[in-house]
Amino acid sequence: MKSVSPAELLLSPLIPHRYIAAQLRQPSGPFGRIVMTRVLNRGNAELINATVDALALSRSDAFLDLGFGGGLGLQLAAARTDGALWGVDFSADVVLAASATLRKPIAAGRLNVICADVADLPLRDGLVHAICTTNTIYFWPDPLVALRSLRRVLSEGGRLALGFSGASKMRDFGKVTTHGFTLYEPERVESLLREAGFAQVQTLAQNGKFSRGDYVCLAQ
Numbered sequence: 001m002k003s004v005s006p007a008e009l010l011l012s013p014l015i016p017h018r019y020i021a022a023q024l025r026q027p028s029g030p031f032g033r034i035v036m037t038r039v040l041n042r043g044n045a046e047l048i049n050a051t052v053d054a055l056a057l058s059r060s061d062a063f064l065d066l067g068f069g070g071g072l073g074l075q076l077a078a079a080r081t082d083g084a085l086w087g088v089d090f091s092a093d094v095v096l097a098a099s100a101t102l103r104k105p106i107a108a109g110r111l112n113v114i115c116a117d118v119a120d121l122p123l124r125d126g127l128v129h130a131i132c133t134t135n136t137i138y139f140w141p142d143p144l145v146a147l148r149s150l151r152r153v154l155s156e157g158g159r160l161a162l163g164f165s166g167a168s169k170m171r172d173f174g175k176v177t178t179h180g181f182t183l184y185e186p187e188r189v190e191s192l193l194r195e196a197g198f199a200q201v202q203t204l205a206q207n208g209k210f211s212r213g214d215y216v217c218l219a220q
C-alpha cells in the first residue's frame with residue numbers, strides 16, 4: 001500500500017474534511033485501524049521522535065504515551081527503557097491495532113495498552129516517570145483537566161513532553177482543522193501547564209523538514 005502523509009490526507013480533495021478530522025481525533029473502523037495508524041506513524045515521525053528525545057529516558061523509567069495512535073512513540077520508548085510501558089488511547093480501534101503491531105512487548109509483559117480517556121486515566125497516582133503525548137491536545141475538551149490528570153500519574157520529578165503543531169501551521173492545512181480542533185500557540189500551552197501545577201516548563205521549537213512549525217513543551 002502506498003503510504004500517505006497526514007499533510008497529504010489533510011489536503012486531499014477526495015475525502016470529506018469532516019471525515020478526516022473525525023479520524024484524526026479518534027481513528028475508527030478498518031480505515032482507522034489500517035490506514036490512520038500507518039499515516040500517523042509515518043507523517044508524525046519527526047515530532048514523535050523529538051518528543052520522546054526531549055524526555056531523555058533512562059533505562060529504568062516507566063513510560064506512558066497518551067493518545068498513542070500508530071504506536072511509534074511506544075516503539076521508540078521500548079528501545080530506550082527497560083521500565084514498564086503504558087499506552088492509553090480512547091479509540092478502541094487504535095488499541096485493537098496496537099494489540100497486533102505491538103504484540104511482542106505486550107506478550108513479554110512490558111507493555112499495557114488501555115482504552116481510556118485522558119480525563120479519567122485508570123492508572124494509579126505517580127505510576128510513571130515520563131509521559132509523551134503528541135498531536136492530542138487539539139482534541140481535549142478541557143485541556144486543564146487533561147493536564148492535571150496526566151500530572152497525577154507522574155511520579156515526583158517526572159517529565160511530561162507534549163508535542164503539537166502550532167496554530168499557524170494548523171491553519172495552513174485549511175478546512176480540516178476547523179472541524180473539532182482547538183488550535184494552540186506554545187505560550188498558551190506553557191500557561192496551561194503552569195496552571196495544571198507543573199513548575200518547570202520550556203518549549204523546544206522544531207525545525208525539521210516536516211516538523212517546522214511544531215513544538216515540544218517539556219514540563220516537570
Ligand SMILES: C[S@@+](CC[C@H](N)C(=O)[O-])C[C@H]1O[C@@H](n2cnc3c(N)ncnc32)[C@H](O)[C@@H]1O
Pocket residue numbers: 024025026027040041044048066067068069070088089090091094116117118119133134135136139140
Ligand atoms: C492525531 S492522533 C495522534 C496519534 C499519535 N500521538 C501521533 O502523533 O501520531 C490523536 C490520537 O489521540 C487519541 N485521543 C484523542 N483524544 C483523546 C482523549 N481525550 N483521551 C485519550 N486519547 C485521545 C486519538 O484516539 C488518536 O489516537
